[in-house]
Amino acid sequence: MKAHVGNLAEFLLDRHDVRIYAPASKRLRGEGLDKLVQVVGRPVPIRYNDSVAPVGLNPRIIYRMKRQLNDWGPHVTHIHEPLAPWVSMAATVAGPMPKIGTFHAWSTGDRVYRATAPFIRKIVGDLKVRVAVSPSAQSFASQALGVPTGQFRILPNGVDDTRFAEAEPLHDLVDESRPLLLFVGRLEKRKGLETLIKAFLRLRAQGHHLRLVVVGEGPERERCQSLVPPSLRTEVLFVGAVSHNDLPRYHASADVFVSPAMGGESFGIVLLEGMAAGLPVVASNIPGYRTVMTDGVQGRMVPPGNAVALADALEALLANDKLRKAMAAEGLRTSAEYAWPVVGAEVEEMYREVHRAHVSDLQ
Template sequence: PNGVDLARFRPDAEVPPEAGRLRPYVLFVGRLEQRKGLEVLLRAMPAVCSRHPAVRLVVVGSGPLERQCHRLCAELGIADRVRFVGRVEGDRLPGWYAGAELYVSPALGGEAMGIVLIEAMAAGRPVIASRIPGYDEVIADRRDGILVEPGAGPALADAISGLLTDPARCRELTAAGLRTIERYAWPRVAGQVEQVYREVLD
């Protein structure tokens, strides 16, 4: 099983100045490739931006679709609302999570487990993610996060806008998420692995 370092990924992690200047923002972290679904999120952003003119999308990561995503932003008229910051060093990543209004992972499939979801929840961010195997093992829909059908841009836009206009709901999801990620804390995960080894060896 995967785990997360709760000492690093936490709600009070220091937000880097460059992240602070971009607030309020919705965050995506991942490799820029087809299966991560960033294009779906980009196509959802015009509807989000029309309802929330101050909100940006911050994209952390790099990959083969970067140029294509830049072109898509220009075509959609949202180039000024989306900031591609490239890869972020591991020790600075928690602060980018902590500075976000919410975290979105629109992956289309092929995810063994949603480590980014766990990191975002540990950082105290409400999470919206695709209803795909791996992700649905981490998130219980509408209890500690929101799940939408993969590739469903309008539903994704509605989910993002819904949370941006409902701070109380965000707080509920955040509190539930922080309880959920306790089972992914490294000491507990290490204990589970050790238990499996003991059972195998006995």
């Protein structure tokens, strides 16, 4: 969601006055998109949906958000995850009209939402448009709020396809005799890195001289590294978090993008980034990923948590250069449908519609 908000702001910046309100743990430098961010409170890590969400829990944020938004007076207030405390929730309740809310989350557990549904419905009652980034997010938000799915407009996340398509490879990683698998994501259980490592070890045991690079940081890093035997640790590179500019270079160096997530994904933005880089994709067959990918078209989809099926899918792709190229070409076509000039224009038109309706209502 953070990348989505930042990329959307960058797309709009040439034509609009844009500000981003968010909690931050350190002072921002005021360079690039940082200069758009109005810091309201410090984030606190909260476990949710088998992940960790940084949210602002200081109640004073509610007052700050109300004061800052009303002093600025935006024509449209776009709130991402309107029920997240307290920055988003404060903007949803106290921010100036008209307001749009985008729901990003998907989960198999919504007990908290169901228990507080009457209260929640009041909070989101002033939203002029309710947006979901995918059918999965739409279904989850609909059930959680107890409202029909027809009350949501689907507008997907966007991908900066040009940045990935034009990246130069990291020459130290390029080796045509040893294919490179790429994983990108927070190192937590739901991202499925353990499944990928088991599949990788299975393929190595079968004589395949492939390598794996892991981009990302998180609580599972040490445990996942320990799964790799010492004899293969030079073949599995854990690089940690990388910069915005360097990330596409890892994609440009790889042969296959792999995302073995266990669930909890409402959308497949990491898949689209892999596709935009011209890579075939092997991913878990989960609802959020099926939003952007079809098994056998842009790559292969396998049951989550099944290391044998993942290894078999990777082996089939690595053995067939013609198939990899065909799937990569389909991926490029798919990623172009989600490029920011396409998605951003839809969001911008939604802003215009909502603002025009609001002005009309005031007359």
